[in-house]
Amino acid sequence: MKRLSFILLLCAFVSVASAQKVTYNFQDVTLSDALRYIQAQTTNYEITFIYDELEDFRITTHIQNKSIPDAIVQIVGFYPVRVVKSGAHEIYLECTHKTDRHLKGTIIDEQGHPVAYANIAILNPADSTLLSGGVSNEAGQFVVPYEQHKVLARISFIGYKTIYRLCTQEDMGTIQLHRDSYVVKGVEVKGSKRLAYASDRGLIANVKGTPLEQFGSVTEMLTHLPLMMSNGEIAGHGKPEIYINNKKVRNEQELDRYRSDEILTAEIVTNPGPEYGADVTSVIKLKTVRKTGEGWSGNFSAAYRQGKEYYANGNAALNYRTRNGMDFFARGYLTDNNQLITYTANDQLQASSTWDYKKSAERLVRVKYYFADLGWNWEINEHHSLGLTYTANNYIGDFKTLRTSDDQVWQDGKLVDGGHSVTTTLEKPRMTHAVNAYYVGVVGKWKIDFSADYYDAHNLSEMDGGTYNSPRSDIQPNVSSRTNNANQLLAEKLVITAPVPKGDLTFGEEASAVDRTSDFTQSGFSTDNNVHQETTVWSLFANYRLQLGKFSLNAGLRWQNEHNRYDQNGQRNDEMSPDYHAIIPRASLTYKTDKWTHTLAYNCTRNNPPYSRLTTAVNYRSRYEYDTGNPYLQPQISHTISWSSQWKWLYAELYYGYRKNVITSFQSAYDDVNHPGVIIDDYRNIPWWYSYGIDLNCSPKIGIWQMNYTVSLGLSDWDVKGMGMPYKWNGLCADFTLDNTFTLPHAWLLNIKGSVAPYQESGSSQRKATGSLGFRISKQFLKDKSLSIALLANDILHTQYTEMTAYGGINIRTQFKQYNDSRRVGINLSWKFNATRSRYKGSHAGQSERNRL
Template identity: 30%
Template sequence: MRKVILLLSLLLNVIIVSAQNISGTLVGEDGAPISFANVVLLSSRDSAFVQGTISNEQGAFSIAEAGGNNILRISCLGFVTVTQAYTRYPVTIVMHEDANMMEEVVVNGHRPAYKLTSEGLQTNVQGTVLSKMGTADDVLKHIPGLQKKNSGYEVFGKGSPIIYVNGRLLRDLSELDQLKSEDIKNVELITSPGVKYDATVKAVVKITTKPIKGEGFGFDVRSGYNQWEYAGFVEQLNWNYRRNKLDIFGTVYYRKSEGYSESWFTQDTRVDTLWHQNNYQFAKTDVSNFTNIVGVNYAFDENNSIGAKYTLKANPDGKYHTIFNTDMYADGEYYDYLANDLNATAYYNPSHLVNVYYKGKISETEIDFNADYLFDKSSDNTVQDEKSSNKEDRLVTSTNKLRNELFAAKLVLSHPLFGGNVVAGAEYTHTEREDDYINPEGYVLTSFSQLKEQNISPFLEYNRDTPIGQLSVGTRYEWVNFDYYEDGEYMDGQSRSFGNFFPSISLGSEIGKVQLQLSYSAKTRRPSYQQLSNNVMYANRFTLQSGNPRLKHEIIHNVSLMGAWQFMQFSLDYTDRRDAIIYWGEQVEDNPAATLISFKNLNSLKSVSAFMSLAPKFGIWAPQLSFGVQKQWLNLETSTGILRMNKPLFTGAFNNTFNFNHGWVVSAEMNYQSKGDTENCSETKNVFYVDAGITKFFFNDKLSVKLSGTDLFHGMKSGNRMYYNKASSLQISQYDSRQVMFTVRYKFNATRNKYKGSGAGESEKERL
């Protein structure tokens, strides 16, 4: 019997060895993971192909049932192919850049420009003309599916994305202007984010920078000057000191900007009297931004590193001046003329943000931990002098003080499992906000509110290759406890606790040379703290503005199909927003002539969007033609009946880049957006604007000079008609968007830090 047991044990051991999982991680010379490399298992007897896989986003791979074979061949464009036998697993394989291949890419352009990854569409920047554009802000204008807006970027049909650089989320989009395009390796656009992202995230832009070698002290400096109606300046210094495993780094950034906007709008209020307003507004801003970043990073080995980073924002006081004049009519008869002159000063206390992180690997388990602390205070004083031709004059003063404090922590674990990869983790945030609003004259209510929120979010995701493609399945549970206090008193009606599951599933595959990805996700949109505020802002005696503490959060269901073929990319989306948050107006109860602009929830808002981009290359010319359409279905209930807000909105862009010899790069971008309906707003004007730039590089790209212009023909004018319950408004606006900028940049031994902190509680920071 003992011999039988021994024989069975030996047989079982042979089976286990034969079915051994071959797993490991691919990294570059800088320790950064190498994603989506081809990993092939070869026969130990004759080097014949056995089976293969690709590395995931973290560079991890796993091949089940090796059958005693142990030769691996790993290949990835831009790196030297590795072919080697291994006997112990998991293994960490360091891949070296192929200098000849990279030179070939630069000269001949063999590297594919676009590909679908496990999450979204990736655009290569390194070795292409995009690396010569200037900054990350310039590069993102050329990413298919992204649209440049006044306030930042939008993903067509998705809204504003969050943007990561090497896994670290950007809270301030001015940082895009601080990152050089030549340092970018690729940009990935994710339109259906998985469960590891906060449930409020509907789209993601991931920027990955290329590794920079070298030690010692390095820096790059940039100085910019722009001029049109007003002058503006930008000054920036990035510095880094590297010695062996230690990095000490920092950024000093200053920007001064002045701008204006002009608006002409009418408003009709239909109550017992038809009130008609003709308004003119001129608003001027004068603001400066100062940011100082310092951090330290220590890499124990290729897989383990820790670091800390401190960001200080000490912005000077901001100045705002607004002229707001109104002609008022009652049932067609002239009623009054109101002349408002508003002066506001924003006072910013220093804002502090600290991030600490650990990123490492124990056996086959990868660990990513981040903790963040944020504290800031600000206040603004407003003096509004309102002159009336027929009624009493008013002097309206207000003071608004804000205090925000946030602690957040996030832990993500990744481990190979059953030939795939499982990701598990949790995120915790604790937020406190104080909002003190004072109006001594009593024209609007004085209030002091306190908001406290805790959010606990565990998540689980599994990814693996299947016979029909790469499958990803996950779910995220978010539990929220929200406490609302008014003048120190707990408000039970506005306070609430709730929990929701947010599942996601995606399948990526190839049909011939066409790459496809089909996905479903459930997301949420939570009201910002400003939208939940009950502060009442005074525009004039007929128009007030406030938040709504009773707003519910949206639940968003989305089905998306993405595809790529050679130089063509396309997407098709269907979205259903339950309890959609929209801008809304109701009449003041004791004064129906006055409209209170606030927010409300709609039961459901459904829409579809389609987008296509073509990006071929003809010698020195790299054009990109993009076009899309978005259509919603909304029957809006108002006091005058049901309005059908179903008119589609079209968008298009034609970007051109010319990479001439001897360091000259020229670009011209044209953008168009048509009339159409979004939520309860009808866009009434077609918008068309043109940007252009020319860049010259000197001394092996160490020095660059760029002359650029935005909105050269001053076409960035907006028109929108808003519909409320008993009122509607039409507003036409133009902005100080046309300007010319001259930028000089110089770099010396520009080694870049290896900091890998990605932050925590990012959605809460955005809400604050």
């Protein structure tokens, strides 16, 4: 029996080993390096080749669950390379044309996109006889061996005009093909890409070749990704961090500077590894279309929205590229943002007296600002690149927030106060500076990604307020305050990836140092306050990715160390200066077949409170409303287990989560003796919170109709009674997003999108149903479709209200209804010329600390 068990076990091992599969996305690597990677994934085959012989052949292709021999055949493609399998475990490769010269180049179309599978024929200039030939790969690149000193190159592709060039040099550079117009009557050719497919860490959405590429700016395009909800969060995974070509997006307005047709894919990472920050719950990684070319390129765009107030922005980006791989770029962005928010409230406080408050209020926000980038990067060769960028942004004039309200205040059923309240807050212009430097390289089989950041931001805020026509004369009629903040961050991050048997190992470190000062002075309604905070964070992380046939395993740890110093009014407060040492594990196991992808994942996150919530300064909002922070807040710890499955265009995920020390706002009586009736809003830690639910996405394409429907259903259990709150609900919270895109003839695109969130009860709040309906119609112009115009309308039915009842503290009830001026119509314009892909590959260090600042 033992012998039989041993034989069965041995057979199972041999079966798994013989079924070794390769899944990898090769992006512009040499054929030699691609073969070395495949060799590292297998112990069953010995791959033999001459390194220098294959070094000129470059590879861009996606290997999906292929056997070792099939993967090699795919990467070789149409190159003049012979593949010979000897016996059961040996594979030999050799170049069939051993010559000293190799004609090289890259073929692009009129829009700068690579042309794959174009024919390259090398002809004798004397009589046009065929000497040699080849085919371009998926990146439009070709390498064709030849012997003569002077040859005639013929480049052809169906639907494009054939090009002839006399060549005396090996490098032809970039060759642009132009369309050859012709009509074939009675024949219509159609094709489409699937909107999204599964990866071992989430979903990868195709942008190029799908309707997503026609949504103007990347900001708009992101709202139409699978699993993206109307609140800007990934269903079940919170607000994502966003990267463009591995470079962390520092400011959401930066996304308006990129066009959606510049994006190749958008990877939605729902199971981020430990190389990301401890507080990261989801990531969107945007990869741009690879384009080539030298000289000037650029794009210009403008947008306008009109509701009760208006919003307008303009964007310009210029890039100059040299033949030796250097890029010099400058980008500017200007915004004029105005928004009128209206709301009504009916609140109650039960202290020594019962206080009732009624108000009808408006909040008007007016801000003009700009930011600009100046940068340089140098792609020395395919193994090494580095760059530097400087970003500056500032307000144009004051950032003004005007709050007005008509108030009525009752004490024990008797009207005791009221009047017209006005509070004006002015954020004064202060220049913000940011510098990012990076190096990305390959040394042998090791990949290195290093980034360093410096960030300097100052903010001066002045507030004036008061209540007029009030019957009370015993309260100070006018108040004022001044807040001066100074923030500095210095950070660096190193990520190294090394091949290991059957997978790869990613490891590295990240360090950041923050220096923050907040100086608060006021006119007598509270007390002055000066806070100086210093935080140093240092982390080590490692992740191992193992591929075993149809299974892939990701397992990693992040060890994070934090040192805090909190000085209040010049004195160190030890209780407010905790040190933390935390281990954050993350893991996922994926099983993938031709039709199904299943992933079991565990994710741990750790969220530090924003620095603004650690203050002790008491701010004035109205005569009966103050707010402050809480320097004793603890970091929030989350643990989530999820199971996701995908079949073709259907995706489903089940999850269960546990959170400890959940940070939430909390209301209480400020000072019932000296300030009766005043409510103060601060922040507290809820001991625990359980959540569980399911997220669904359906994205089939039926003819011209691309559907993208997402449903999020969840339940949660909050420990609010442990904080003295009298009400607690655990009802179903549902959110529906119905996104419909129609690709129409003559480069027209129509999008109709609706969202609905039915009545919800959760924790200590009850929220009424809300929703919105919007449409967008766009048209691309000019021969290369470089000009785009779109008309938009948001919240057509005027239904996107926020209306709820909340028991946000001890003996406090809040009822309010708010509308954020979301019913707007607008227009988008964009134009690009000679577009080339940015080679800037930097990412950002210390991003978690920048978010807290």
